[in-house]
Amino acid sequence: MKDTFREASHLVRLVVVLAVAIVAFLGLRGAVVPKDFGQYGHYRPGALEDSRAKPIVFAGQQDCVVCHEDQAKARDSGRHARITCEACHGPQAKHVEDPSNKPKLPQVSAICTNCHEKDVAKPKWLPQQVTKDHANGMECNSCHKPHAPKMG
Amino acid sequence: MPATRRELLEHATRFIVMSGAAAAAFDAMQGTVSADAATTNDYKMADHWWGMTIDVERCIGCGNCVRACAKENNVPEGYFRTWVERYQVGEDMERPEVDSPKGAMEGFPPSDKKDIKAFFIPKLCNHCSDSPCVQVCPVGATFVSPDGVVLVDQSYCIGCRYCVQACPYGCRFIHPETQVAEKCTLCYHRITKGLTTACCEACPTQARKLADLKDPKDAVHEFLRNNTVQVLKPQMATKSKTYYKGLDGSVR
Numbered sequence A: 001m002k003d004t005f006r007e008a009s010h011l012v013r014l015v016v017v018l019a020v021a022i023v024a025f026l027g028l029r030g031a032v033v034p035k036d037f038g039q040y041g042h043y044r045p046g047a048l049e050d051s052r053a054k055p056i057v058f059a060g061q062q063d064c065v066v067c068h069e070d071q072a073k074a075r076d077s078g079r080h081a082r083i084t085c086e087a088c089h090g091p092q093a094k095h096v097e098d099p100s101n102k103p104k105l106p107q108v109s110a111i112c113t114n115c116h117e118k119d120v121a122k123p124k125w126l127p128q129q130v131t132k133d134h135a136n137g138m139e140c141n142s143c144h145k146p147h148a149p150k151m152g
Numbered sequence B: 001m002p003a004t005r006r007e008l009l010e011h012a013t014r015f016i017v018m019s020g021a022a023a024a025a026f027d028a029m030q031g032t033v034s035a036d037a038a039t040t041n042d043y044k045m046a047d048h049w050w051g052m053t054i055d056v057e058r059c060i061g062c063g064n065c066v067r068a069c070a071k072e073n074n075v076p077e078g079y080f081r082t083w084v085e086r087y088q089v090g091e092d093m094e095r096p097e098v099d100s101p102k103g104a105m106e107g108f109p110p111s112d113k114k115d116i117k118a119f120f121i122p123k124l125c126n127h128c129s130d131s132p133c134v135q136v137c138p139v140g141a142t143f144v145s146p147d148g149v150v151l152v153d154q155s156y157c158i159g160c161r162y163c164v165q166a167c168p169y170g171c172r173f174i175h176p177e178t179q180v181a182e183k184c185t186l187c188y189h190r191i192t193k194g195l196t197t198a199c200c201e202a203c204p205t206q207a208r209k210l211a212d213l214k215d216p217k218d219a220v221h222e223f224l225r226n227n228t229v230q231v232l233k234p235q236m237a238t239k240s241k242t243y244y245k246g247l248d249g250s251v252r
Helices: A002-006 A008-031 A046-052 A061-067 A069-075 A085-089 A094-099 A108-116 B005-030 B064-073 B132-136 B164-165 B198-203 B220-226
Strands: B050-055 B082-090 B096-100 B116-124 B143-144 B151-153 B208-212 B242-245
Touching: A046 B151, A061 A069, A061 A085, A069 A085, A085 A094, A085 B198, B050 B220, B064 B082, B064 B198, B132 B143, B198 B208, B208 B220, B220 B242
Parallel strands: B050 B242
Antiparallel strands: B050 B208, B082 B096, B082 B116, B143 B151
């Protein structure tokens, strides 16, 4: 050991370079990395708040039924009872915010056939039709009421 | 006798190792705080552990979830945070025929096949609790949140695409405009405010349901108890939290 450190001057320059590099690294790291980085894990906790801050587009069933009680009741009586309003009527958060934002009525032909057009992959419990054989060119809602889809 | 070059290098190496350890200790000192402390408004992250259940026999391939997701999250055209695949599995087929035209954005054109096993598989980020996509991120831009949602820090992501390749389920993409990684957030902006996800809200058959695995009253527990469930690619050991009921072995 004694011999090793007799020529310690060899090390001085190396030590100084390393020390400067480490200080520079820590300084840069302190300046660039947010203070709370690593609070929950290896990420910036502010990212959670960023993700939460996105605007809501689909209002949710509970907001629809506040005003549209009649339609909700009609729907509850039929086989579409468990389908939410916005599943067919589209996102309505803007309409909830300001009811004068009138939503467009859904396009009946496309909205019905998306679910009810016959396909081999659709489950057997689902009522399905080959539209061109079944409807004879008529719109679905000329016979079926979408809110309570029985004949008549 | 002056120090030999070998000795000099040995000491220098020792010094470097020691300073590395010091830096690691410095990192550790900054410490991690328990998730219990985190509260925003009245939402406590520590009280939730989010996942999803999918009942394959209830999925009718209407594409409502795909459209709802695109509207809720402003997903660029041609990219998908969730999509639906149609599987057609024949006994004499070497592999199943899978299609997903425009991710099922406009539903599916009727199949011309008959007497064949066929079903729809909705897909989305599986919100794995041991996710490969998080492990490969070089900058800490993607992570599993304390409530179990895999998220991307848009301002930290450098768009290196490692995570896109690492996801075994193909659930990530690079946003064509922002050039950073994008994926399903499990509608984090909705579920933290007491709403369900856009896809679940729009699903007409309740084939997909948001699940809070930490909520003892959530129907997910009954679902997991009473049904035969499977996750996608269990051999990848990702600890996926998207549970499929009635999943066929042909699904990849």
